[in-house]
Amino acid sequence: MRGYFRRLVAACVDRVGIGTGLRWKLSAAIALVGALVAVALSLVVHNAARVSMLDNARSLADERLMIAQRNYELSGRLNFPNTKINDPELPEELREKVGEGRRATYVADRPGGSPDIWAAVPLKNGQVMSLHSGFTDRSSDILKDLDRALVIGSIAAVLGGSALGVLIGGHLSRRLRKAAAAANRVAGGETDVRVREAIGGVVRDETDDLASAVDAMADALRQRLEAERRVTADIAHELRTPVTGLLTAAELLPPGRPTELVLDRAKAMRTLVEDVLEVARLDGASERAELQDILLGEFVSRRVAAKDPDVTVLVVHESEVTTDPRRLERVLFNLLANAARHGRPPIEVTVEGRVIRVRDHGPGFPADLLAEGPSRFRTGSRDRAGRGHGLGLTIAAGQARVLGARLTFRNVRPAGAPRDAPAEGAAAVLWLPEHAPTNTGSYPLPPQ
CATH class of the missing domain: 1.10.287.130 (Signal transduction histidine kinase, dimerisation/phosphotransfer (DHp) domain)
Structure with missing residues (x-):
C-alpha cells in the first residue's frame, strides 16, 4: 500500500510537469498528500455528522410516535401532528417491518432534498399508525455550515502543506546546490574546498x-x-x-x-x-607564470617564422596582453607540432585580439579528445595515431592553465554539414584571459 501511494504521488507530480527543482516537487507532493487526507477526513466527518443527526431525528420521531399512540388509545382519535392511520405513502420497507408486529423507523432519501423521517407502529385493532416528518431546517443548516468549515479547513491544510513543502524543500535544495557548487570547484582543481564546510548548517x-x-x-x-x-x-x-x-x-x-x-x-x-x-x-x-606585457600578434608572427617559415600567420587584430612568453611559446609550438605530425598542410595561425587559432587540413581530432580533452599516452584514432605519446597537447593544456587561459579543440566541417561528415581539418583555439592570471586553474569563458 505504501509503495502504491508513493508511485501515485510520483505519477501525479510528473503528470503536472513540475521540473523546476526539489523545492517545488516536495511542495507539490505535500500539497497532494494534504489534499487527499483533507478530502478523506471531510467525507468521514460529513458522513459521521449526517448519520448522527439522522439517528437523533429517528429517535425523536419514535418518541413522538409513542406519545401519539398512547393518546390515540386513550381518546380514540388522532390528536398529534403529522400522524396518520394506514397512510398509503408509507414506505414498503417500513410496512414490512410493522407487519412483523414491531415499532420501527425509516429514513427515505429524496433526490436533491432533505431526507424524510418515518416512524410506524401496529395498533391493537390491526391498523398502522405512522408519523412522517422531514429533516429539520436547523439540522440542514448545521450540516451545511459543517461542510463549509471542512472545505475551508481543507484549503487551509493544502496551502499550509504547500508552504511547509516550499520551506523544507528550499532549505534542502539550497544545501544540495551549495554541495554541488563546492563539488564542481573540487573537480575544477581547487584542492582546499570542503563540501561539508560549504553547505554549513547546524542540523x-x-x-x-x-x-x-x-x-x-x-x-x-x-x-x-x-x-x-x-x-x-x-x-x-x-x-x-x-x-x-x-x-x-x-x-x-x-x-x-x-x-x-x-x-x-x-x-x-x-x-x-x-x-x-x-x-x-x-x-x-x-607552477606560476612570469608575466610580461607583449604584443600578441607580433610575438606569434616572430616565433612561428623562426619555428616553421611554411606556416601562414594572419593577424586580424593586434592586442597587448600580459602573459608568460615562455609558456605561451611552449603552447604555440606544441600545437604547431601536433598539427604538423597528425594533420596535413597548409597550417594556418590566426591571431584575433586575445585569441590564437592553429588550424591544419588533416582528418580532424578524434572524438574522445573532443569529448574528454587531451590525455597523456593516448594519441587518438588511427588517422592521428601511431606517432608520439600524447604528451604534446597535455602539456599545452597544462601550460594554458598556468596562464589562466582556456584551450579548446574542434573539427572544421563545411557549413551546414552533418556532425558525422568527414572533417576538413582540426582547429585548436587558445583563449587568453582579459586580466593577468592570479593563480593556476582558472578557466575564463570564451567570448560570445
Whole structure:
C-alpha cells in the first residue's frame, strides 16, 4: 500500500510537469498528500455528522410516535401532528417491518432534498399508525455550515502543506546546490574546498553525510593522483641521468648510419623524459607564470617564422596582453607540432585580439579528445595515431592553465554539414584571459 501511494504521488507530480527543482516537487507532493487526507477526513466527518443527526431525528420521531399512540388509545382519535392511520405513502420497507408486529423507523432519501423521517407502529385493532416528518431546517443548516468549515479547513491544510513543502524543500535544495557548487570547484582543481564546510548548517541530516562522503572521496582521489604524480616524476628524474649519459656516449661513436639511429632514439628518449617531468610539474599545480606585457600578434608572427617559415600567420587584430612568453611559446609550438605530425598542410595561425587559432587540413581530432580533452599516452584514432605519446597537447593544456587561459579543440566541417561528415581539418583555439592570471586553474569563458 505504501509503495502504491508513493508511485501515485510520483505519477501525479510528473503528470503536472513540475521540473523546476526539489523545492517545488516536495511542495507539490505535500500539497497532494494534504489534499487527499483533507478530502478523506471531510467525507468521514460529513458522513459521521449526517448519520448522527439522522439517528437523533429517528429517535425523536419514535418518541413522538409513542406519545401519539398512547393518546390515540386513550381518546380514540388522532390528536398529534403529522400522524396518520394506514397512510398509503408509507414506505414498503417500513410496512414490512410493522407487519412483523414491531415499532420501527425509516429514513427515505429524496433526490436533491432533505431526507424524510418515518416512524410506524401496529395498533391493537390491526391498523398502522405512522408519523412522517422531514429533516429539520436547523439540522440542514448545521450540516451545511459543517461542510463549509471542512472545505475551508481543507484549503487551509493544502496551502499550509504547500508552504511547509516550499520551506523544507528550499532549505534542502539550497544545501544540495551549495554541495554541488563546492563539488564542481573540487573537480575544477581547487584542492582546499570542503563540501561539508560549504553547505554549513547546524542540523545534521543526510546532506551532511553526502558532503562528508564527497570530501572523503576527493581526498582519496587527491592522494592517489599525488602518489601517481610523484612516482612519475621520480621515474622520469631517475631516467634523466642515464639517458643523458647514453646520448653523450652515442655522440662519441664513429659516424655512420647506426650512430645516427642511436642518436635519434636517444634524443627521442630524452625528449620523452623531459616531457614527463614537465607534465608532473604541471600536475602538481605549483607552477606560476612570469608575466610580461607583449604584443600578441607580433610575438606569434616572430616565433612561428623562426619555428616553421611554411606556416601562414594572419593577424586580424593586434592586442597587448600580459602573459608568460615562455609558456605561451611552449603552447604555440606544441600545437604547431601536433598539427604538423597528425594533420596535413597548409597550417594556418590566426591571431584575433586575445585569441590564437592553429588550424591544419588533416582528418580532424578524434572524438574522445573532443569529448574528454587531451590525455597523456593516448594519441587518438588511427588517422592521428601511431606517432608520439600524447604528451604534446597535455602539456599545452597544462601550460594554458598556468596562464589562466582556456584551450579548446574542434573539427572544421563545411557549413551546414552533418556532425558525422568527414572533417576538413582540426582547429585548436587558445583563449587568453582579459586580466593577468592570479593563480593556476582558472578557466575564463570564451567570448560570445
